Amino acid sequence: MSEKAEFLTDAKALLGERGLTTDGELVEPWLTDWRGRYTGRAMALASPASTPEVAALVKLCARHGVPIVPQGGNSGMSGGATPDASGTAIVLSLRRMNAVRRFDADAMQITCDAGVVLQTLHETVEPKGLRFPLTLGGKGSATVGGLISTNAGGTQVLRHGAMRAQVLGLEAVMADGSVFDSLKALKKDNRGFDLKQLLIGSEGTIGIVTAATLRLVPAIADRAVLWCGLGDIRTARKLLVHAQREAGDALEGFEVMPRHSLRAVLAHEPSARSPLQSEHEWHALVELIGDRSGADGLSDTASALLEAAFAAELIEDATIAASDTQAEQFWAIRDGISAAERALGPAMQHDISVPVPDMADFVAETVPRVEERFTGTKAIAFGHLGDGNVHFHVLAPEGAPRGEWEESEGKTISAFVHDEVTRWGGSISAEHGIGQMKRDELARLADPVHIAILRQVKQALDPQGLLNPGKLIAQHDASDGTPLAQGATTL
Amino acid sequence: MSEKAEFLTDAKALLGERGLTTDGELVEPWLTDWRGRYTGRAMALASPASTPEVAALVKLCARHGVPIVPQGGNSGMSGGATPDASGTAIVLSLRRMNAVRRFDADAMQITCDAGVVLQTLHETVEPKGLRFPLTLGGKGSATVGGLISTNAGGTQVLRHGAMRAQVLGLEAVMADGSVFDSLKALKKDNRGFDLKQLLIGSEGTIGIVTAATLRLVPAIADRAVLWCGLGDIRTARKLLVHAQREAGDALEGFEVMPRHSLRAVLAHEPSARSPLQSEHEWHALVELIGDRSGADGLSDTASALLEAAFAAELIEDATIAASDTQAEQFWAIRDGISAAERALGPAMQHDISVPVPDMADFVAETVPRVEERFTGTKAIAFGHLGDGNVHFHVLAPEGAPRGEWEESEGKTISAFVHDEVTRWGGSISAEHGIGQMKRDELARLADPVHIAILRQVKQALDPQGLLNPGKLIAQHDASDGTPLAQGATTL
Incomplete structure (x- = not known):
């Protein structure tokens, strides 16, 4: 029996019929990322049902030198869960592990398997008057394990932080098959550096998350959603500072979009209506949230905030959503930007951040730089100004051929944008x-000290180089060809 | 010239007269921890004035194999900044590096050198209507670098988190003298695992923190401080859940103490007055904070919280501080417990945590277990119930000889308490x-997987074993004597 056949026999014995398949039809849907950018091959799809099964499988892989590509909902944005083309790896799906292990509403904590889907998590805690304060477009497929492994963000980061801030406890299988159990949620624990954070x-490059204990927050009891028209992006930054001072912890979201994005949505979505009658260069969508119905006086806070902002000439016009329905209409405009702009032709999209105080200046300076340098393009920045994170899209010149443009001028533009961000x-x-999408850009642009530490830690915790090889950092050092790990597949 | 003499000559050339001393009188105060539990020796005291100087010194130490003990305010609780007895190490003081590099009040961020003292930090941001939301007893000496290296806590963790939650950016010198620069505060940054968190x-065992960017919060605008008398510790837990539901984010502190602690303070501090006329088994000190003067309706919230708590029979009696002065008197009782109990005789002190929801049960069950097993002792738990963290003190039987008892029965008691916590x-x-105080207890009680990962990361990032050797993890594996690092001093 070949080593591969022996591995598959052992793995099948371990995981059972439901737990391991080499059937091309069953494996194939998981070999391409959801955006269709990357396709790989795999020798099998493993779907263990429990942490001990994951641990045993990882041990087996270590013995046979089989690379492992962990996968949650396969809804990542950077190809991080797609195997390479060699076909030597297995895809390790965590989707079968989808149990809520413990839900303590009083403690506002929930412990669940890595495969629990975000939307299921939302629905599980809602009846108890609680919410999980992170959401994003892929909530119907994104899993807890994937959200943790990518430290996912979303539109509620301003107040609640990214996924890191929601994780109170963690369980993971390490490269040698040992189980790192730190599921107990200790609010204070200073027994050395925090491996959970690592x-x-x-x-998935140094361990496979199998379960987590997550924090919950009270359900939304009161809400004020504001739409503001502004003269320029630097004023949006001033409005953000003003809103933080006036609303304090109640400020849950602060999103911006330029005139171009609003127009695109109105053109693309016939049912969409502009919240304001007047035209403005920039728009800000501001959400305040109260945990205690009425007691937080949100509507007073919102009015006072706007009044002072008018007086300080920060806003040209503004309105407060009169109902939840209207609030949802405001948000639908924000959430509709990507689709509306896709309809306009090819574009290069960049998920970038700079320090929060600098983002307005960055946008104000970089948009014209890009448009000047790449004739006919249109640069658009919109999104989470309150997090110093915008989606920086560069639309192709009219008539540019989709597919071809992205691979030629598009690549040059992305490198330029990344250079500016750096x-x-x-x-x-x-x-x-x-993932695999930005791996080489990271290697090109990151501080060598940063990369060196990433590699040292990776080498220490995955000496065989079997955990999600080729993601995040290359297997071989580009500079001198030194292999990162002995047993790793060369990419 | 001996290697030691050569090293000292080079170091002096590097750091200048002010930056390096071997004068016993100048070095000696920094060789003993402030509680006087540990005393070591050192070949010199280095006080670099800048990050490049730290980096050059660390490189020099690496070349000569000289161990480094980083030190901030020397006010740690676990002997983590005290060198060993060999005299081969240098103490690297960060105290000369005490500049505020950048203070951006609008962004609510401050970047400062590692040697900035906590109290100085508080005083620097206060005039701008801001506060740094972490404080503790040693604030007059504790430095930013030390607070980060120990992930310090305090009484505001419930709402604001420990030091980890305050760190937005970090600069550190690694074991090879390279500078890890992550000072830019990016609210969102997913370029691989977060080395800052590590x-x-x-x-100080894997890098030397030289600077940090810290978050600030609005100054306190409104405040309600409540003192509650309770029947038992499990009811205190119910009151905590109740307060979290009623006060939401306004809940800043939730401290508990038993009748014994209150009595001890009243006996020890003639000026102290009991907040309540009646006697209660347990007491809870609850603080609500508002960022926006008046607008938060804190006094209404506090009254409603108490009313509902009475109705639910959670509290026997309660009062709201009528003034800031009275609020300070309440807190003085809480802060006076340690001193009052020290006056009662020798005691073993334990800084422990369990999951927040379990702490009341832990106290209710463990106090009688300890007292039963160790005749004549008195077990006292007080402190941060809201963080699942109490100071668990065990007072010696009457007449037990101070000094002697701690080394004999006291040690057995500590092991017993740690066993229970585990x-x-x-x-x-x-x-x-x-530090050095709990190193062997950690090795005895921690999950071997946890220890193995700590050692792997330590080995990867400090292969010579020169950074704060003997702290956190032993240089040699107790089980098989495998050296952790080649060049390390054996302890």
């Missing part, structure tokens, strides 16, 4: 991770 | 760190 955002001390991946 | 709480899934160090 696993969050590590994209010059501003920012990040080329604010919330989507590195 | 350095926080690492006690059985409950808790931590033997909630906020004070491991």
Whole structure:
């Protein structure tokens, strides 16, 4: 029996019929990322049902030198859960592990398997008057394990933080098959450096998250959603500072979009209506949230905030949503930007951040720089100004051929945008991770000290290089060809 | 010239007269921890004036194999900044690096050198209507670098989190003298696992923190401080859940103490007055904070909270501080417990945590277990119930000889308490760190997987074993004598 056949026999014995398949039809849907950018091959799809099964499988892989690509909902943005083309790896799906292990409403904590889907999590805690304060477009497929491994963001980061801030406890299987159990949620624990933190955002390269204990917050009891028209992006930044001072912890969201984005949505969505009658260069969508119905006086706070903002000439016009329905209409405009702009033609999209105080200046300076340098393009920045994170899209010149343009001028534009972000001390991946998509850009632009430490830690915790190889950092050092790990597959 | 003499000559050339001393009188005060529990020796005291100087010194130490003991205010609780007895190490003081590099009040961020003292930090931001939301007893000496390296806690963790939650950016010198620069505060940054998080709480064993960017919060605009008398500790837990539901984010502190502690303070401090006329088994000190003067309706919230708590029979009696002065008197009682109990005789003190929902049960069950097993002792638990963190003190039987008792029965008691904490899934160090004091207890009680990962990361990032050797983890594996690092001093 070949080593591969022996491995598959052992793995099948371990996981059973439901737990391991090599059937091409069953494996194939998981070999391409949901955006269709990356396709790989795999020798099998493993779907263990429990942490001990994951641990045993990882041990088996270590013995046979089989690389492992962990996968949650396969809804990542950077190809981090897609195997390479070699076909030597297995895809390890966590989707079968989808149990809520413990839900303590009083403690506002929930412990669940890595495969629990975000939307299920939302629905599980809602009846108890609680909410899980993180949401994003892929909530119907994104899993807890994937959200942790990519330190996912979303529109509620301003107040509640990204996924890292929601993780109170963690369980993971390490590269040698040992189980790191830190599921107990200790609010204070100073027994050395926090290994939980190391696993969050590590994209499956140093351990496989199998379960987590997550924090919950009270359900929304009161809400005020404001739409403001502004003269320029720097004033939006001033309005953000003003809103933080006036609303304090009640400020849950602060999103901006330029005139171009609003127009695109209105043109693309016949049912959409502009919240304001007047035209403005920039728009801000501001959400205040109260945990205690009425007691927070949100509507007074919102009115006072606007009044002072008018007086300080921060806003040209503004309105407060009169109902939840209207609030949802405001948000539908924000959420409709990506689709509306896709309809306009090819575009390069960049998920970037710079320090919050610098983002307005970055946008004001970089938009014209890009448009000047790449004739006919249109640069659009919109999104989470309150997090110093915008989606920086560059639309192709009219008539540019879709597919072809992205691979030629598009690539040059992305490198230019990433160079600019780096010059501003920012990040080329604010919330989507590195995966395989941005791996080489990270290697090109990151501080060598940063990369060296990433590699040292990776080498220490995955000496065989079997955990999600080729993601985040290359297997071989580009500079001198030194292999990162002995047993790793070369990519 | 001996290697030691050569090293000292080079170091002096590097740091200048002010930056390096071997004068016994100048070095000696920094060789003993402030509680006087540990005393070591050192070949010199280095006080670099800048990050490049720290980096150059660390490189020099690496070349000569000289161990480094980083030190901030020397006010740690676990001997983490005290060198060993060999005299081969240098003490690297960060105290000369005490500049505020950048203060951006609008962004509510401050970047400062590692040697900035906590109280100075408080005083720097106050005039701008801001506060740094972490405080503790040693604020007059504790430095930013030390607070980060030990992930310090305090009485505001319930709402604001420990030091980890305050760190937005970090600069550190690694073992090879390279500078890890992550000072830019990016609210969202998913470029691989977060190395900043790894350095926080690492006690100088994998890098030397030289600067940090910290978050600030609005100054306190409104405040309600409540004192409640309760029948038992489990009811205190119910009151905590109740307060979290009623006050939401306004809940800033929730401290508990038993009748014994209140009595001890009243006996020890003639000026102290009991907040309530009646006697109660337990007391809870609850603080609500508002960021916006008046607008938060704190006094209404406090009254409603108490009314509902009475109705639910959670409290026997309660009062709201009528003034800031009275609020300070309430807090003075809480802060006076340690001193009052020290006056009663020798005691073993334990800084422990268990999951927040379990702490009341832990106290209710463990106090009688300890007292039963160790005849004549009195077990007292008080402190941060809202963080699942109490100071668990065991007072010696009457007449037990101070000094002698701690070394004999006291040690047995501590092991017993740590065993119980471990059985409950808790931590033997909630906020004070491991240092040298709890190193062997950590090795005895921690999950071997946890210890293995700590050692792998330590080995990867400090292969010579020169950074704060003997702290947190032993240089040699107790089980098989495998050296942790080649060049390390054996302890």
